[in-house]
Amino acid sequence: MNPASSDPKPVPTLYEWAGGMPAFENLTAAFYQKVLRDELLEPIFRHMAPSHSVHVAHFLAEVFGGPAQYSAHEGSHFQMIQKHFSRHLTEQHRRRWVHLLLETADELQLPDDPEFRSAFVAYLEWGTRIAVLNSNTTAETGVAPDAPMPRWGWGEPGGPYQG
Numbered sequence: 001m002n003p004a005s006s007d008p009k010p011v012p013t014l015y016e017w018a019g020g021m022p023a024f025e026n027l028t029a030a031f032y033q034k035v036l037r038d039e040l041l042e043p044i045f046r047h048m049a050p051s052h053s054v055h056v057a058h059f060l061a062e063v064f065g066g067p068a069q070y071s072a073h074e075g076s077h078f079q080m081i082q083k084h085f086s087r088h089l090t091e092q093h094r095r096r097w098v099h100l101l102l103e104t105a106d107e108l109q110l111p112d113d114p115e116f117r118s119a120f121v122a123y124l125e126w127g128t129r130i131a132v133l134n135s136n137t138t139a140e141t142g143v144a145p146d147a148p149m150p151r152w153g154w155g156e157p158g159g160p161y162q163g
């Protein structure tokens with residue numbers, strides 16, 4: 001018996017399992033096109049910067065275990081939080097945002113295995129609820145300016161099923 005064959009496969013990061021940076025950049029590019037066609041979300045995102053989509057891609061990639069591109073060059077967790085201040089987002093906005101992102105993930109065929117999707121959705125639920133909370137505050141909210149980037153792992157399933 002080849003001893004190597006019984007070695008457990010290393011657990012990839014969620015970032016790697018999703019398909020790396022191109023997967024995140026394609027996801028947000030297609031997602032924000034959808035957002036701009038959505039009557040509920042379009043007014044909120046009408047004036048977003050051209051770099052918005054790619055910054056969100058890099059933010060998500062970093063959260064899911066990818067390189068620190070967003071926090072090193074494009075912002076910080078606190079700056080991201082500040083972008084949501086005073087936007088007065090509602091639960092309805094949040095739900096539509098999550099719905100369209102997951103619809104785009106399906107269309108672009110991001111991995112749809114139960115382990116990946118449960119971890120992916122868990123972060124989206126957490127992150128979007130934080131965005132809504134922050135959007136309904138105006139000033140410094142008690143969020144420390146040096147708040148670290150969130151890091152998301154596989155959670156209870158522990159990793160993908162790799163046969």
Ligand code: HEM
Pocket residue numbers: 041044045047048049051052053055056059060074075080083084087089093094097098123124126127128131132
């Ligand atoms: C996991 C959830 C979320 C993440 C990771 C996230 C991430 C980000 C990031 C990184 C930026 C800054 C982009 C830049 O530097 O240009 C941003 C801005 C923004 N986000 Fe979010 N966001 C989330 C949820 C939401 C939700 C649910 C909404 C509204 C439905 C929202 C609305 C906005 C708006 C309006 C801006 C400012 C856009 C502008 O520059 O005009 N975000 N977000």
